Amino acid sequence: MMTDPIADMLTRIRNAVRVEHPHVEMPASKVKQGVADVLKREGYIWDWEVIEAEPANQIRLELKYGPNGERVIQSIRRVSKPGRRIYSKGRDLAPVLDGLGISVISTSQGVISDREARQKNVGGEVLCEVW
Secondary structure (H helix, E strand, O other): OOOOHHHHHHHHHHHHHHHOOOOEEEOOOHHHHHHHHHHHHHOOEEEEEOOOOOOOOHHHHHHHHOOOOOOOOOOOOOEOOEEOOOEEEEHHOOOEEOOOEEEEEEEEEEEEHHHHHHOOOOOOOEEEEEE
């Protein structure tokens, strides 16, 4: 049994980006699909898809690199952990790297970026930061 599947997802992405893999696969869940959707909307990955497999479905992320092979995802870090949950109100969300990065927030309206959370004025659990 895995204690923190979100941290596992972020570690798989971090490791795949470091060795410049074109894609990465991991077990699928609704929260991971939400995180993948935010990464796609914000331009950190090309696309994602759910692959039907046994015993569990897999999610595949198509990683994005610059024209000269530079990494789009420089850093990806878990903020809220199972031992210490971090929650924030919509108006209290600080920009990551002065707006160059994003926070991924789990809200009552789904998993969204910090920009969308500020715009909708909703708060929630801060899952991770990406830049």
